[in-house]
Amino acid sequence: MKTRSFVNSALVAGVVAIATATGPANAQVVVYNTVGTKLMQAFVEGFEKASPGIKVDVISGGSGELLTRIKAEKNRPQGDVFVGPDADVFDAELDLFDSYKSTEDAAFNPAVVHKDKKYYGFSMNFQAFIVNTKLMPLDKAPKSWTDLAKPEFKGKVLMANPAQSGSAYSQMHQVISLYNWDLMGKIVQNSTFVTSSRLVFQNVAKGEIAVGLTSEFNILAMKLDGQPVDGVYPTDGTALIVDASGIIKGGPNAANARKFLDFINSKAAHEILVAVDKRRSARSDVAPPQGLPAVATLKTFPYDSAAAASKRTGSLERFDKLLAAK
Amino acid sequence: MNPLSRRSADPTALLVGAVAVAAALVLLVYPIGRASLVAFVRNGADIAFANLTFLNFERFFISASYQRAFWNSLWSGALSTALATALALPMAYAVARVAIPFRSLIMAMSVVPLISPPFIGSYAWIMMLGNNGIITQLLRAYVGIDLPSIYGPFGVVFALAMGYFPYVFLVVQGALAGGDPHVEEAARVMGASRWRIIRTITIPAVLPSVAAGMLIVFIKAIGDFGVPSILGGEFQVLPTLIYYQIHGFHNLSAASAIAMVNVALTLAALWLLARINRRRAHATLTGTSRASARLTGTGARIWANAYTWALIFVAVLPQIAILFASFAEEWPGTLLPTRYGFSHYFSVAGYLTQPIYNSLVLSGAATAVCVVFGAVSAYAVVRNKIVGRWAVDAIIMLPFVLPGLVVGVAYLTAFNDGWLVLTGTGSIIVLAYFTRRVAFIFRSASSAIGRIDPKIEEASTICGAGWGTTMRRVTAPLIVPGVFAGAILVFATLIGEISATVLLYSARWKTVSISIYEFVLGGELYRASALGTVVTAMTLVLILVASRLVGRNMADMFK
Known part of the structure; x- marks a missing residue:
């Protein structure tokens, strides 16, 4: 009977799905991402080239949706880095994020970095x-x-x-x-x-x-x-208005999270940000995109x-x- | 010995029953119960009797915006249900009772509004009917009429009705086509006029189906977030309040309290439905050997074709807008794109394999779980083998009524840590999908089982078959058609599920609806449209193939 074989194959697919669902690769970093696909794809390619062997898993959503995830997962965090929400999203929930002094710290004006290094400015x-x-x-x-x-x-x-x-x-x-x-x-x-x-x-x-x-x-x-x-x-x-990136406290891949944040803060990444998304970089040494007026x-x-x-x-x-x- | 009690003592039946109860406790009662109970404590407090408070409901008495949202939800839900029903009934009659061609195509097209991709569907209404929309401009230029603004309550009611009328159409069409023709023929032989037959026989016979379809539309309409969020402007409804309580304030208690009010509205509608069904006095005969006669008069065929295709055209307008956008290489504020091409399709090619595979596996597995669980529990409830059938009914209906993001949060908080950890796996999505859609299968299986005379099963038992054999050889084949129609709707609508998925998906299990949402988030509406068009086309093809596989066309499936 054809109906039954259809149902059976769907059931088998379900069992396979459930059985093979877990098992993440050894070296990875999970990014909770609020920026567009084009920009994040460029970041992922850049990072995987700079840190071979670390796979980037991207979870995209609105900043509210992703913060809901982070809060609900507080007892067992699933994400490592939160990229791109407004800085006041971090300010409102500082307990959820880790302090980390990035290797790129010197390139940022202190005004766009949290005082305990819980986040670094991304674009402004x-x-x-x-x-x-x-x-x-x-x-x-x-x-x-x-x-x-x-x-x-x-x-x-x-x-x-x-x-x-x-x-x-x-x-x-x-x-x-x-x-x-x-x-x-x-x-x-x-x-x-x-x-x-x-x-x-x-x-x-x-x-x-x-x-x-x-x-x-x-x-x-x-x-x-x-x-x-x-x-x-x-x-x-x-x-x-500064939007920012920071490390989720207790994430599954803490060491890789730091590497990824360092990459997101790097000059190369900020040049990609300006080129792809036409936003002003939060770094002091990256020029704004053509078409945006000078701050002066x-x-x-x-x-x-x-x-x-x-x-x-x-x-x-x-x-x-x-x-x-x- | 009473054959009924002998069957319930069968070990197979007991095992199946026990598994179903355990599944319901873990997957439905535990997460949904938790999410419902937080409405009665302060945000972040433990669920305990000592913390009981009605603080979260206070806003409905003191906040003007909450009260307004409540009334907005109520009347826009009621009005869009009424409009959807008014639109769907003539079409159902036309397709079921008038000889018109391409019935399979009509059925397939009528499903399109239900499977339109997330978010871009409402945006597409703006592209067609907005102040500067394609249709608005054409009407202004060539007919000289100005459409009312699509923003605000008018647009919300209209878009909800156009988006959900297929539920009424599918259910009522099935009832009209599946009804016993002999009664109406007898009336005609006795000299009753056509109008009198419709009034005294046809309408009473399909009234329960109309009510069931209306209930689905009402639940969907008062739970919809996408349409009011894009077309509503300042017209707030309960789901928009829930959305910003969760994603804006992270106040799950307040969100849950609003959801409970939403549930109360639905319970009122369910009560109305039960009243209508109670008055249903006519017997349903089974095993009708032939279909109802179809009207063949020229006049009837002209209005049936014209009405059906006009309604389908309006209903798929958003899909047409999405199609335009998917081919648009340049669209600089003009009526239509100034240059067309395939570049958006090429650029989404990389998203076609893994996300689509994931969506098919997750939706397919969830549909299978829904079918097994829904059919088993429907059987238990209809054959009255368990105590408290109303409780089963309520437990299954509740997550169907709750907005998707409430179910998503409920699952995330229930299964992220503790005794059962599911986050990061595909199964959490499968199970959340199951939770949200099992009511569909449960309802269609219940009505299918209700139409089977228990004597058929008893005959099988008397002939010596065990419970399992009777189920497999007698009952299952009889309810498969009814369940299959529901299963197709479940599968097709899950492909576009977004509000629970966005909270539960992992990188390994990224669905195609998430890929579309990612494009929307990045402002890439053209690529979102291209991917959405591919997914809609694929879903339609799958529906048609699946209905071929079981050897019947779409038109007969919703009987």
């Missing part, structure tokens, strides 16, 4: 406005955070929900640091909030809405893709990721109230 990004120039000429676009509260931009600005997106949370924290909750309340009234930060720049590029708040490298990527977009850096100041031309202010992490719950509750009252 300014938050900016992405503008669809077909829908809104650049000279009509908002120029500053305060512009976002003006009536002419009502319904024309897209943001991600700060409770659901790390970059959106840092945007909100910038507004509160520079101004106050009063302005944030007006911006909430004016803007539309979506659940994912990716939707913001994708929808602006697709012409769904005129303006969005996003990280600068997304604007550059859309531009290079041929989309009719341009970037505006707020004239009242923008801050560098922008009005900037320092972003305190530890403060952002400690105020997070309270700020998000306040935001939730503003949104619900809309």
Whole structure:
């Protein structure tokens, strides 16, 4: 009977799957990865060339999803290195990560490294406005955070929900640091909030809405893709948001984790980062990608990721109230 | 001696029963129970009676956004279920009762919305119906009408209905095609009008199936995260709250409390279903030798074809958008891509072998476990050999109702350390998949077993066959068709499972849905579309081949 043979073969496949499921190679390192496949693939190839014999296993996901894994696996960690989430993700959960002074330590400005070396900066990004120039000429676009509260931009600005997106949370924290909750309340009234930060720049590029708040490298990527977009850096100041990499405490391959972190921190890796993802490197000796403005031309202010992490719950509750009252 | 009690004393039956109970305890009760109980303690506290608190439910009384999300879930779930049913019923009638060609193709196409790849499905609605979407632009330019905005409740209800109406269609089509034609023919001979026959015979006969299909749609709709997260904008529903309680705040207790409210909504729907089923008074005859007569009138055939294909066209619009994106070499803010090519397909070639193999093995194994366990427990429940059948029903239905990420977290915390360690293996994915989908098989097996007269089995026993032989030679062959249809749906929908997989997969067992998600995470929508198109096509082919293997076409499987 054919049905039975089908079911039988599925059962056999299941048994084989269960039997052969474990048995990792001897030398490996497990990377919990939040960056895109192209970039991570380049890293893996580079690392496996530099440290032959160590196999890199990549587990990809959003930074929230991967942190959920790390927390749930706390009693028996499965991952070794966490690559690419916002630095305040580390700041909020320092117990989960190990201190390690990387061999590349000297190449980093102390501002982008945790004081106990629990994480090292990976890329640094300014938050900016992405503008669809077909829908809104650049000279009509908002120029500053305060512009976002003006009536002419009502319904024309897209943001991600700060409770659901790390970059959106840092945007909100910038507004509160520079101004106050009063302005944030007006911006909430004016803007539309979506659940994912990716939707913001994708929808602006697709012409769904005129303006969005996003990280600068997304604007550059859309531009290079041929989309009719341009970037505006707020004239009242923008801050560098650092994303980072660190070692998971108690991971299965501690020695290889250190090697991998050293590689991720190396100049070669950061040059790959700039070339593939068009982001600013957190290393002091790697030039920003072409197409991003020099830091000197922008009005900037320092972003305190530890403060952002400690105020997070309270700020998000306040935001939730503003949104619900809309 | 009563043959029933003699059979239950059979050692084979006892062994099978014991294994099923043990499996249910370890795989369902333990992880899901733990995950449910954390709703009643503070986040991070031990599950103990001393820590009992209703703090996590407090927000439903004090937070405006929680209350809004609750009502949003309720009414958008109800409305999308109503819309899905309204869309599906005429199509089910058309396919089952009107002579239209290409029925196998129609059945296969109707499954497409259920297997569309994760995340890009909702994004594809934006590409088609967004403010700057392809259809929106075409309608604006050539017909002069402006579509309502796809963002917000309208888009969510629409996309949920289009995504899940096939459940109602498949179930009701099966019931319509499988019903006994003699009753309706008798009515016609006695001079009843066609409308009267539909009203007094056809509708009452399929009402339980309609209710069952609606229940699935409702559960799916109020548990859906992808659609509201992409199309909802500020329209928050319970699953989006759960998502950000888990992945944003890592507050499992709060997330579990929201999930419990979600479960309560579903229980209310289940209660409604039970009421509808209780009124079902007509007898189901078995062994009908022939199919219902199909209408052959020109008018009926024209509307049936037009309606069916129009609905299918709208339902596969996202897939068409994904197809465009997969061939797009350049798409710079124009109506359609400006240059087409195969480069995205070439660039995903390396992802085709191992991840697809993994997905097939994991989904196939999970489907097999579902079939064995689901059929055995359905048999036990229907033949009433165990006490507390409602408890079995609830235990099996609960994880089906819980959002995937809740099941994922439950499995991860239950099996990462302690007496049974499964993380890092393929089996944890198989078992989590099993947990999430066994209700499907359980339900279809229950209805199939319910239609078998116990006298057939008793006859076999009286003739001297043991319990095992009776099962193997008599009962199993009779329920296989019903179970097989459910198994195909389970398998096909597992290929795209993402919310539990992302928490449980290991490098060795990376599925193709994760590969697609990785592209989405990296903003590579074109490559995600190419890989998604390959996977959808492959799944469709597998469904068609599998239905050939058992010697029947898709159209007959959902009887």
